[in-house]
Amino acid sequence: MPAAPPAGRRERKRQQVRDQLYAAALHLFVSQGYEATTMDQIGETADVARATVFNHFSQKVGFLEEWGVRRRARVNEILGSQHAEGLPVGDQLRRYLKEMADLNVASRAETTVLMDASARYGRLLQDPSLETELARIVEHGQRRGEIRADVDCDQAGQLLAACYFTTILRWIRTEPAPFDLQQRLAGALGIILRGVLDDDVT
DSSP: OOOOOOTTHHHHHHHHHHHHHHHHHHHHHHHHOTTTOOHHHHHHHHTOOHHHHHHHOSSTHHHHHHHHHHHHHHHHHHHHHTTGGGSOHHHHHHHHHHHHHHHHHHTHHHHHHHHHHHHHHSOTTTOOHHHHHHHHHHHHHHHTTSSOTTOOHHHHHHHHHHHHHHHHHHHHSSSSOSSOHHHHHHHHHHHHHHOSSOTTOO
């Protein structure tokens, strides 16, 4: 009687195919544009059947959503390895935005195509994933007494995410980059954390 297959082999194979499709899609998006790329081309490039593409990604916009998920996961992985959760909340937020900026700068061509497509065809400003991540950091700081008790953590996360996305969208609009992305995000975060009124103004 043959031995039972190792547990998880089917899932590993499925993830391998998904990774192939994702890599093929990003390559095509960057080389020929999001609009010009078809699901058939993605399947051909990944060397899988057309039906397999749709089994993993029912719509082309799914690749945009996957891109965002993987970016955030990568940042969380980096921060986890740096034990950033023990830092003061302001430093955690600075580190999070810095790592996001570094990923974007390191792959500017990819970011330009994917972020623009996400704004045009995806749910970039409706997807709450990033604001949820940032709100979680704010809430953690609030529990430690670093954030005022009257601050709405969800609203703070929404504000930070909106600031991030609008900054990125301006950054990708012209070539070369019109400003230093990391510095611009750090400056915006500083304004949000400190507020804009002078301490003597009521």
